[in-house]
Amino acid sequence: MRQLARVSALKYRETLWSDLFPGNYSTMQCLQPAVCGLESSIDLAESQHNRVLFRLDGGSGTDKNLSWLLNRGYQILVKGFSARRAHALARRVQRWDLYANDRWLGWVEPTFDLGRPVKVLVKRQLRKDIFKYSYYVTTLSFHSKNALMGQYDRRGAAEIEQFRADKSALHLSSRRKQGFAAQTALILLTDLVHNLLADFHSRALVDSRFAGWGLKRIVRDLLTIPGRLHFQAGQLERIDLLSSHQHADELIICLEKYCSGRFSNRNGLCLHDLC
Numbered sequence: 001m002r003q004l005a006r007v008s009a010l011k012y013r014e015t016l017w018s019d020l021f022p023g024n025y026s027t028m029q030c031l032q033p034a035v036c037g038l039e040s041s042i043d044l045a046e047s048q049h050n051r052v053l054f055r056l057d058g059g060s061g062t063d064k065n066l067s068w069l070l071n072r073g074y075q076i077l078v079k080g081f082s083a084r085r086a087h088a089l090a091r092r093v094q095r096w097d098l099y100a101n102d103r104w105l106g107w108v109e110p111t112f113d114l115g116r117p118v119k120v121l122v123k124r125q126l127r128k129d130i131f132k133y134s135y136y137v138t139t140l141s142f143h144s145k146n147a148l149m150g151q152y153d154r155r156g157a158a159e160i161e162q163f164r165a166d167k168s169a170l171h172l173s174s175r176r177k178q179g180f181a182a183q184t185a186l187i188l189l190t191d192l193v194h195n196l197l198a199d200f201h202s203r204a205l206v207d208s209r210f211a212g213w214g215l216k217r218i219v220r221d222l223l224t225i226p227g228r229l230h231f232q233a234g235q236l237e238r239i240d241l242l243s244s245h246q247h248a249d250e251l252i253i254c255l256e257k258y259c260s261g262r263f264s265n266r267n268g269l270c271l272h273d274l275c
Contacts, residue, residue: 049073
C-alpha cells in the first residue's frame, strides 16, 4: 500500500499540499517533505515560521523531527513518539491532576535536549486496570495542564475530515493506477477538484442552508441538479436549473453570488423547466 501524506487547512476545507510515498514509509518519514512542500505551496517566509504551530500526533514526534522543526523556527505541540520515555518521565512527575474520568496530567522537567527550551506534560490513562502513559512537548506557554491538552485535542484531524470525504465523494480510494507517477497525478487532480469545491463552498454556500453540507452531499445532491450552461464568445452568460428540483431555488441564489464574485461580468442566472 502506498502512503498518502497531506497538509490541510480545515477551516477553509482546502488541501495545501499532497504527495505519494512508498508503502514502507511511516508518518515520521513523511513529515519533513510535507513541511517543505507546505512552505513552498504557500510561499511561507522564514520570518513567519515562529507564528506557525505544528500540532502533531505521536507518529511524527521523534526527537529528530522535533529538533528539525525547532531549528527551522516553528512552534510545536506534539505527542512524543517513545512509549519507553513516557514511562520514564511519568516516574519523575511530582503531582498528578485529574483531567477526565480516567486521565491525569503532570508537568515534568524534560530529560532530553531538542535545541530550544520546551515544556513537557505527561498523561496517565487507566485502561483495563493498567496505567498507560504518553508525553507531550510544546514551545508554548499555557495557564494550565488542561489548556494544553485542550489545544492539542483541537488539532486538524484531516484523516477524518478530508481523507474520508475525498474517498466517498471523489472516489479517491476506488480509482487506482498501477504506475507510481500516474497515481500521484490522480491524487493531485483530486486535490484540484477538492479545492475547487472548497472555493465554491466558501464563496457560494457559506451563508445558505447548504453551509453545513459536506463534500459528499454537495456532489451528490447539488451538482447533480439538471441544468444548462449558456456561453457567448467564450463567456458564461446564463445558467438554467430544473425549477422542480427541491434545491434549485436556493442554489440559484448561491450560484448568482458565486459567479458575480468570481467573474467581472454579472451573469444572468435563472430557473428553467428542463425537459
